[in-house]
Amino acid sequence: MTTGGVRPLAEVRDATAVVGGRTVWTGVDATVSAGEFVAILGPNGVGKSTLLKALLGLVPLASGTVRLLGRAPGRAHRGVGYLPQRRGFDATLRVRGVDVVRLGVDGDRWGVPLPGRRSRTAAARVRSLVELVGAAGYAHRPIGEVSGGEQQRLLIAQALAREPRLLLLDEPLDSLDLPNQAAIAALLGRIAATRNVATVIVAHDVNPILPYLSRVVYLGRGGAVSGTPAQVLTSATLTGLYGTPVEVLSTSDGRLVVVGQPAARHAGVA
Amino acid sequence: MTPSFSLNLIADLREMWALPFMLNAFRAGTVVAVLAAPVGWFMVLRRQSFAGHTLAVVGFPGAAAGVWLGVGATAGYVGFCLAGALVFALLPRRAPDGGERTGAIGTVQALALASGMVFVALYHGFLAGTSALLFGSFLGITAAQVRTLAVVAAAALAVLAVVARPLLYASVDADVARAAGVPTRALGLVFLLLLAVTAAEVGQITGALLVFALLVLPPATARLLTVRPGRGLLVSVVLAVVTVWVALFVAYYSPYPLGFWLTTIAFAGHVLAYAGRLVAGTRAAVA
Numbered sequence: 001m002t003t004g005g006v007r008p009l010a011e012v013r014d015a016t017a018v019v020g021g022r023t024v025w026t027g028v029d030a031t032v033s034a035g036e037f038v039a040i041l042g043p044n045g046v047g048k049s050t051l052l053k054a055l056l057g058l059v060p061l062a063s064g065t066v067r068l069l070g071r072a073p074g075r076a077h078r079g080v081g082y083l084p085q086r087r088g089f090d091a092t093l094r095v096r097g098v099d100v101v102r103l104g105v106d107g108d109r110w111g112v113p114l115p116g117r118r119s120r121t122a123a124a125r126v127r128s129l130v131e132l133v134g135a136a137g138y139a140h141r142p143i144g145e146v147s148g149g150e151q152q153r154l155l156i157a158q159a160l161a162r163e164p165r166l167l168l169l170d171e172p173l174d175s176l177d178l179p180n181q182a183a184i185a186a187l188l189g190r191i192a193a194t195r196n197v198a199t200v201i202v203a204h205d206v207n208p209i210l211p212y213l214s215r216v217v218y219l220g221r222g223g224a225v226s227g228t229p230a231q232v233l234t235s236a237t238l239t240g241l242y243g244t245p246v247e248v249l250s251t252s253d254g255r256l257v258v259v260g261q262p263a264a265r266h267a268g269v270a
Numbered sequence: 271m272t273p274s275f276s277l278n279l280i281a282d283l284r285e286m287w288a289l290p291f292m293l294n295a296f297r298a299g300t301v302v303a304v305l306a307a308p309v310g311w312f313m314v315l316r317r318q319s320f321a322g323h324t325l326a327v328v329g330f331p332g333a334a335a336g337v338w339l340g341v342g343a344t345a346g347y348v349g350f351c352l353a354g355a356l357v358f359a360l361l362p363r364r365a366p367d368g369g370e371r372t373g374a375i376g377t378v379q380a381l382a383l384a385s386g387m388v389f390v391a392l393y394h395g396f397l398a399g400t401s402a403l404l405f406g407s408f409l410g411i412t413a414a415q416v417r418t419l420a421v422v423a424a425a426a427l428a429v430l431a432v433v434a435r436p437l438l439y440a441s442v443d444a445d446v447a448r449a450a451g452v453p454t455r456a457l458g459l460v461f462l463l464l465l466a467v468t469a470a471e472v473g474q475i476t477g478a479l480l481v482f483a484l485l486v487l488p489p490a491t492a493r494l495l496t497v498r499p500g501r502g503l504l505v506s507v508v509l510a511v512v513t514v515w516v517a518l519f520v521a522y523y524s525p526y527p528l529g530f531w532l533t534t535i536a537f538a539g540h541v542l543a544y545a546g547r548l549v550a551g552t553r554a555a556v557a
Binding site: 093110 | 432435442445446499502
């Protein structure tokens with residue numbers, strides 16, 4: 001399925017996911033093309049993370065197809081950076097931020113890293129990644145001791161270590177305060193634009209990332225709609241998705257508020 | 271006759287090493303220290319200390335059964351510890367919080383201690399008695415035993431060197447490592463087997479209950495001193511070797527068992543490192 005001769009980097013076709021006997025979503029289509037900044041949105045429990053994991057091949061589909069960088073998922077590690085949802089590192093973890101970033105560079109190689117040209121190249125790469133995300137001030141401290149926003153910057157650096165063409169982030173703004181949400185969103189927007197990394201971000205609040213988005217995939221009861229934020233984030237579209245009245249309100253400072261969407265846990269199995 | 275201690279440490283060491291059993295004790299102790307420290311470093315990082323301790327305890331019935339069946343204590347240690355590791359590998363995945371399956375592991379530990387006592391009872395006439403199996407002994411280590419320890423330790427260290435980097439990745443960040451193509455489950459099994467072999471080796475010197483003196487304390491102390499993975503591994507090895515040497519040296523002149531000195535010296539090192547860090551922290555805060 002090509003659009004204008006450009007193969008999508010990631011593609012989900014008519015997909016159904018079943019987790020623990022429950023159909024999470026069905027009939028979902030989504031594509032991500034080079035240079036896009038895509039958000040996967042929707043209420044809690046609707047299967048946003050499941051969609052991201054399905055793209056990565058970490059969750060098998062009940063039906064439908066996934067292609068990641070033109071291949072079956074699970075065989076395309078090198079071109080993809082992944083940042084899973086997390087509650088933060090254990091405060092007692094005595095491993096430095098630079099070590100965590102370094103694992104992204106060559107952590108999957110067998111053997112012990114020996115001093116030499118390859119090791120120097122990797123160390124230089126870590127330095128430039130740490131500078132890119134603005135983490136130089138605390139990258140040499142144990143990662144368990146730095147703040148949530150600082151950990152998130154280091155993890156973004158780690159996910160970028162292989163110069164991925166596609167970056168998949170699961171709730172990277174979760175558990176951050178508002179200024180940090182804005183700062184991390186701006187960092188991701190800048191990286192997507194300047195490094196030509198297509199970015200897929202799972203979020204439950206669209207507002208911090210709204211200025212950078214090219215497209216959204218909105219998961220609702222059983223299905224999904226996708227399009228530009230202006231197309232999808234409207235009362236009419238979301239009402240159609242849920243089958244019950246949903247209103248999208250715009251506040252005076254430009255923030256969007258979705259009112260009336262049913263909680264997914266009750267609607268999902270209907 | 272109690273050997274007499276002189277202030278000339280070199281002469282003391284020469285005197286000790288003139289005795290074959292002491293020379294073998296130093297050799298065997300050095301081998302297990304060099305193996306225990308890096309494996310223990312990963313064990314502490316992976317928060318699998320309870321599994322490690324249980325594997326060590328499993329060595330007790332192993333050794334007792336080995337002697338009872340006439341296949342030798344060493345074969346018993348290794349066989350039982352490896353079997354224990356396979357049982358742990360069959361347990362469902364790690365607990366949701368990333369911790370160990372403590373209930374199942376604790377059950378195995380209780381069973382191991384109980385069956386150890388049975389094997390001891392079945393075989394009448396343990397020379398060194400249960401106490402040597404539980405709390406260690408440095409007497410009567412043969413040159414052949416040292417050779418076996420060294421060969422097994424070298425093989426285990428070679429495997430650890432090959433898997434070290436992806437194992438670090440999987441230990442720090444399993445989800446991301448898996449997405450990057452690291453076989454985290456297979457590495458988990460390999461590490462459990464390494465832990466079993468290590469517990470079996472160390473247990474022969476320290477006794478089943480005091481394996482921790484070498485498996486946990488040196489790495490835990492090293493983690494107080496440095497946060498760099500490479501340095502941490504190196505410092506662990508140095509601390510473990512120093513602990514073994516000092517403990518053997520002291521135990522030679524003292525009526526108390528080796529295990530007591532090993533744990534006491536390793537613990538003293540840990541307390542010193544902790545105090546040093548507190549002092550350094552206060553200084554940094556004042557400056």
